[in-house]
Amino acid sequence: MSMVVKRAPHRLGTHRVLEPSGAMPQNAWRLDNSPVAFENEIVCDVDVLNIDSASFKQIADHCGGDADAIGAHVLRTVRERGKQHNPVTGSGGMFIGRVREIGTALRARIDLAAGERIASLVSLTLTPLHVAHVKRVDVTTGRVWIEGHAVLFESGLWAKLPHDIDESVALAVFDVAGAPAQVRRLAQPGQSVVVIGADGKSGLLSCAQAKARVGSGGCVIGLIPDGNAPSARILREAGIVDHIVVADAQDALEMSEAVRAIAPDLADVVVNCVNVPNTELGSILCTKDRGTVYFFSMSTSFTAAALGAEGVGKDITMIVGNGYAKGHAQTALQTLRDHPRIHAYFHERYAPHTDASKGPQ
Ligand SMILES: NC(=O)c1ccc[n+]([C@@H]2O[C@H](COP(=O)([O-])OP(=O)(O)OC[C@H]3O[C@@H](n4cnc5c(N)ncnc54)[C@H](OP(=O)(O)O)[C@@H]3O)[C@@H](O)[C@H]2O)c1
Numbered sequence: 001m002s003m004v005v006k007r008a009p010h011r012l013g014t015h016r017v018l019e020p021s022g023a024m025p026q027n028a029w030r031l032d033n034s035p036v037a038f039e040n041e042i043v044c045d046v047d048v049l050n051i052d053s054a055s056f057k058q059i060a061d062h063c064g065g066d067a068d069a070i071g072a073h074v075l076r077t078v079r080e081r082g083k084q085h086n087p088v089t090g091s092g093g094m095f096i097g098r099v100r101e102i103g104t105a106l107r108a109r110i111d112l113a114a115g116e117r118i119a120s121l122v123s124l125t126l127t128p129l130h131v132a133h134v135k136r137v138d139v140t141t142g143r144v145w146i147e148g149h150a151v152l153f154e155s156g157l158w159a160k161l162p163h164d165i166d167e168s169v170a171l172a173v174f175d176v177a178g179a180p181a182q183v184r185r186l187a188q189p190g191q192s193v194v195v196i197g198a199d200g201k202s203g204l205l206s207c208a209q210a211k212a213r214v215g216s217g218g219c220v221i222g223l224i225p226d227g228n229a230p231s232a233r234i235l236r237e238a239g240i241v242d243h244i245v246v247a248d249a250q251d252a253l254e255m256s257e258a259v260r261a262i263a264p265d266l267a268d269v270v271v272n273c274v275n276v277p278n279t280e281l282g283s284i285l286c287t288k289d290r291g292t293v294y295f296f297s298m299s300t301s302f303t304a305a306a307l308g309a310e311g312v313g314k315d316i317t318m319i320v321g322n323g324y325a326k327g328h329a330q331t332a333l334q335t336l337r338d339h340p341r342i343h344a345y346f347h348e349r350y351a352p353h354t355d356a357s358k359g360p361q
Contacts, residue, residue, distance in 0.1 A: 009038040009103075013153035016128050018082065025153070026126035031082035033128040033151065039105040040154040042112070044097035049074070049124065049144040050171045051093040053200065053275040054298035055086040056142035062088075071134035074144055078131045084124040091298040092124030093142070094175050095150050096167055106154060117167065119174045120150065121157035121329055141172070141350055159329045165336060168351040169343070176202035177332035179273060179296045180209040181325035186269050186292060187213035194259055194267040194286050196249050197274035198222030198241065199231035202296055204342050205335050206271045207240040212338075221245055221262055223255065231345065238341040249279040256285035272297045272321075280304040287316045296321035 007015040015038065017028040025031055037043040051059070051074070063069035078084055084092055096119050099112060112118070120127060128151040135145040152158055159174060161167045179202035187193050193210040197203045203222070210220045222241035224232050225248060235241050243262050247255040249272075260266060266288035272279060277299040284305070287293050293316060295305060305318050325331075336343040 009040045011040060011154035013126065013155065016151065016153075024126070025128075026123070029081060031128045033082040033130040035100075035130060035149045035151075037101040037103040037151070039103040041103045042099060042106065042152040042156070042158070043101045044095070044118065044150050044152065045100050046095045046097035046129070046146060046148045046150045048096050048168075048171065049084060049093055049146060050095070050175045051084065051142045051144060052086075052089070052091040052123075052175065052298055053142060055089045055091040055093065057275050058086060058089050060139060065139055067137040067139050070139065071137045071144065075131055075134055078129050083127055083129050089298055090125070092127070094120045094122075094124060094171065095127070095129070096161070096171050097150060100149065112158075112160070117161050118158045119161060119167075119171055120152060121159055121174060121177070121324070122152070123323065127151065127156070143168070157324065162333055165333060165343075166347060166351040166354050168354065169336070169346045170333065172201055172346060172350045173205065173332045173336060174329055176205060176296075177328040178321060178323040178325055179271070180205035180335050181328035181331045182294055182296070182319070182321070183209045183269075183271055184213060184331060185325070186294060186319075187218075188268070189213065189215045190217040191268040192219045192221070192263045192265070193269045193271065194221045194223060194263075195241075195271045195273060196223045196255075196279065196283060196286075197272070197297070198235055198244075199224045199229060200273055200275065201346075203273040204231070204234065204238075204240070204345070205332055206273060206296075207235060208238070208335050208339050208342060209331070210269070210271070211240045219243070219263060221259060221267070223247055223249065223259070225249070234341060234345045238339055240339065240342070249274050249282050250276065252282035252285050255282040259286045267291060269294065272300065275299060277301065278304070281308040281312070284309050284312060284314050284316065287314065289315050290317075292317045292319060294319045294321060
């Protein structure tokens with residue numbers, strides 16, 4: 001653990017930046033993760049990290065899928081950087097924990113007390129984190145149970161855990177909450193929407209919001225890599241897609257031709273929710289002229305997207321997937337409440353051993 005740096009506390013957390021000088025917490029190499037709350041901070045005892053999917057896949061591939069090696073990798077990163085900021089993918093994740101201490105200047109201004117359980121809604125890439133011990137790693141979900149603590153700045157977003165949804169499910173949903181909220185804004189009645197990686201966390205929630213927005217006059221196409229995976233069945237059963245396309249998003253031509261076979265004019269909105277690189281061009285080729293691609297994926301390369309669109313002569317709008325949109329956490333939870341089939345699937349996958357009474361009602 002590093003020493004507390006004596007610097008005036010700033011609402012954006014710059015007082016926690018150790019190096020390089022002038023950096024913000026997100027792009028800093030190393031943060032001060034001391035477990036003492038400055039006057040405008042919240043310190044939490046952390047139980048579990050939800051490592052962002054692109055990051056977890058990269059770490060898991062690097063460690064040959066071995067849970068102990070993944071745990072040791074996370075521990076090394078956090079010891080070196082004072083935060084879980086994957087230097088390869090540049091992405092982080094979120095945590096669930098219990099509030100240990102609230103700084104004196106914040107106490108009266110927020111509806112939160114020591115002892116309450118919360119989930120962070122800001123990335124682990126900017127969250128000071130200390131891990132004393134990794135207890136368990138779940139390779140299938142990217143969950144890492146730890147003993148440690150984290151610090152939220154005054155500007156940091158958090159949410160109290162809901163009473164009607166299991167907290168493991170809530171964590172999975174909060175991690176990707178930006179996607180369904182942005183899709184809700186982007187998709188318009190009557191439009192065609194393609195969701196790439198439709199059977200993942202953000203993909204399922206995005207399909208649900210897209211279908212609700214485009215209505216019966218519009219069309220939602222869910223693109224998945226494996227038509228027989230259990231999650232493909234959920235897409236059908238939940239009624240949130242009009243068509244399913246089985247294709248490899250890294251094969252730009254195969255994917256776009258498969259989409260064109262269903263939507264000859266291509267899509268008004270393409271939502272990229274995959275956790276692998278090299279899918280920019282396929283997303284661009286699925287989009288109609290003056291349409292929009294929303295790159296939620298953390299594996300997106302700005303260079304590949306910008307030069308790729310220019311190279312194939314596509315006049316389209318490309319949006320970087322901001323993880324935050326006003327009300328995003330509530331939109332994401334409501335999506336589960338509105339879709340019991342999706343809620344049940346999230347419960348089976350992310351909280352298989354917990355009380356189903358906090359599953360879908
Ligand atoms: N912008 C933000 O603020 C933000 C926040 C959180 C997460 N993210 C990023 O958003 C992305 C999705 O996250 P998530 O949690 O929803 O991930 P997820 O649950 O792991 O879903 C990813 C999906 O992509 C599919 N996929 C993988 N390779 C594919 C391919 N070649 N062709 C077609 N589909 C493929 C996966 O299918 P299989 O499971 O069958 O491989 C899976 O269904 C990740 O890149 C994550 O890092 C962004």
